[in-house]
Amino acid sequence: MQFENTLGFSQSLDKEDRLSKYREQFHFPKVKGKQVIYFTGNSLGLQPKNAPSFVNDIMEDWANLAVEGHFHAEKPWWDYHERLAKPMAKVVGAREEEVCVMNTLTVNLHLLMVSFYRPQGKRTKIICEEKAFPSDQYMLQSQVRHHGLDPDETLVEIKKREGEHFWRTEDVLSKIEEVGDELALVLIGGVNYYNGQVFDMEAITKAGKKVGAYVGWDLAHAAGNIELQLHDWGVDFAAWCSYKYMNSGPGNASGIFIHQTHLKNQEIPRFEGWWGTKKETRFLMKPEFEPTGTADSWQLSNPPVLSLAPYLASLEMFEEVGMAALIEKRNRIVSYLEFILKEIDKETTGSFEIITPEDRGCQLSVFLHGQGRQLFDYLMENGVITDWREPNVIRLAPAPFYCSYEDMYRFGQILKEGILKN
Numbered sequence: 001m002q003f004e005n006t007l008g009f010s011q012s013l014d015k016e017d018r019l020s021k022y023r024e025q026f027h028f029p030k031v032k033g034k035q036v037i038y039f040t041g042n043s044l045g046l047q048p049k050n051a052p053s054f055v056n057d058i059m060e061d062w063a064n065l066a067v068e069g070h071f072h073a074e075k076p077w078w079d080y081h082e083r084l085a086k087p088m089a090k091v092v093g094a095r096e097e098e099v100c101v102m103n104t105l106t107v108n109l110h111l112l113m114v115s116f117y118r119p120q121g122k123r124t125k126i127i128c129e130e131k132a133f134p135s136d137q138y139m140l141q142s143q144v145r146h147h148g149l150d151p152d153e154t155l156v157e158i159k160k161r162e163g164e165h166f167w168r169t170e171d172v173l174s175k176i177e178e179v180g181d182e183l184a185l186v187l188i189g190g191v192n193y194y195n196g197q198v199f200d201m202e203a204i205t206k207a208g209k210k211v212g213a214y215v216g217w218d219l220a221h222a223a224g225n226i227e228l229q230l231h232d233w234g235v236d237f238a239a240w241c242s243y244k245y246m247n248s249g250p251g252n253a254s255g256i257f258i259h260q261t262h263l264k265n266q267e268i269p270r271f272e273g274w275w276g277t278k279k280e281t282r283f284l285m286k287p288e289f290e291p292t293g294t295a296d297s298w299q300l301s302n303p304p305v306l307s308l309a310p311y312l313a314s315l316e317m318f319e320e321v322g323m324a325a326l327i328e329k330r331n332r333i334v335s336y337l338e339f340i341l342k343e344i345d346k347e348t349t350g351s352f353e354i355i356t357p358e359d360r361g362c363q364l365s366v367f368l369h370g371q372g373r374q375l376f377d378y379l380m381e382n383g384v385i386t387d388w389r390e391p392n393v394i395r396l397a398p399a400p401f402y403c404s405y406e407d408m409y410r411f412g413q414i415l416k417e418g419i420l421k422n
């Protein structure tokens with residue numbers, strides 16, 4: 001489609017947009033009395049307007065039923081998490097029993113490492129991407145040290161090539177091949193937080209398993225953003241947070257995926273707690289752990305229902321809209337944003353560069369030449385919420401649930417003014 005950098009054209013795209021009505025279902029912050037242009041759904045998604053009523057239901061059940069709410073609330077608390085597994089499984093391409101919503105992301109990655117990182121003999125190494133999200137680096141380093149190994153020798157980072165801003169799949173595959181029978185685990189962020197690159201998870205998973213390693217993915221920037229087929233790709237395990245594209249609220253619960261083939265495998269150890277045991281016998285208070293035989297076996301505690309409530313509200317919206325429609329709009333709105341950026345770049349003679357490769361989801365990362373921080377501040381003061389990542393990248397993620405094409409046009413105008421002023 002031939003795009004145009006005009007208000008009228010952007011509005012005509014909004015008119016055609018089947019998802020445009022969802023914008024009204026989210027709360028937008030305001031700057032100088034005006035609704036912002038929100039590009040940070042990759043950091044914290046906006047609040048769905050239906051979320052407070054889900055939280056209130058729990059507060060009311062707690063007030064009126066107290067302990068009885070565990071079993072007799074309208075949505076009983078003891079198996080509340082099960083309500084999330086079904087819609088969540090659809091978002092990540094999993095079977096319902098392969099998914100559990102619990103804890104937070106870094107915590108879950110540590111728990112999954114207990115099961116899937118068990119260095120033995122010379123098979124000790126972990127392949128990850130260079131400059132992974134810091135929490136993932138700390139998690140990996142501390143896990144390696146926990147096994148008495150040296151992170152410098154054990155962690156094998158895939159590098160970008162000199163002068164390039166993205167990882168090449170062929171480099172990941174050849175490193176897997178090279179490390180071969182010393183490779184215990186591949187663990188990479190499925191969508192990179194910095195440059196927005198989507199890794200070829202299917203090919204990398206296949207290659208890792210072929211040399212006898214486990215393959216896991218951190219899907220913080222992928223869940224609710226890109227198409228995932230975790231079950232069919234044969235991914236061993238994955239974890240993600242829910243406060244970005246899943247719009248569940250700050251710091252909210254994480255999801256895990258464990259492939260069906262591992263669910264009943266008694267050779268795989270894990271840390272256990274009472275919410276991992278069968279529902280039928282859980283309250284017999286027996287000393288033996290009887291696993292549920294699903295991803296819930298990895299669940300330790302009774303679910304924090306107050307935080308799961310807004311997540312459930314959001315998942316009901318995902319269920320209604322479906323990933324296919326979100327991805328269709330995402331592709332178009334990101335292409336329109338890219339077009340606008342290129343137009344403004346022409347008009348301002350090369351003041352920035354998009355570093356996100358073609359394998360992308362919702363995010364475009366823009367490397368600023370010279371302008372830097374003042375431009376970022378100018379955008380924020382003028383109601384464009386982006387984020388700044390050192391040394392000079394701003395990330396723009398127009399979440400398809402609530403961003404409009406008109407937002408993209410208006411952003412372009414503010415960006416142009418900002419560049420010309422600074």
Ligand SMILES: Cc1ncc(COP(=O)(O)O)c(C=O)c1O
Binds near residue numbers: 107135193221241
């Ligand atoms: C790739 C990635 N990993 C880990 C985290 C940290 O997650 P949490 O603080 O929820 O453990 C984030 C975002 O905060 C992330 O983007």
Ligand SMILES: Nc1ccccc1C(=O)C[C@H](N)C(=O)O
Binds near residue numbers: 042043044193220
């Ligand atoms: N949870 C947060 C709390 C405070 C500040 C940032 C975050 C983020 O989520 C950052 C995000 N992971 C990122 O890709 O930058």
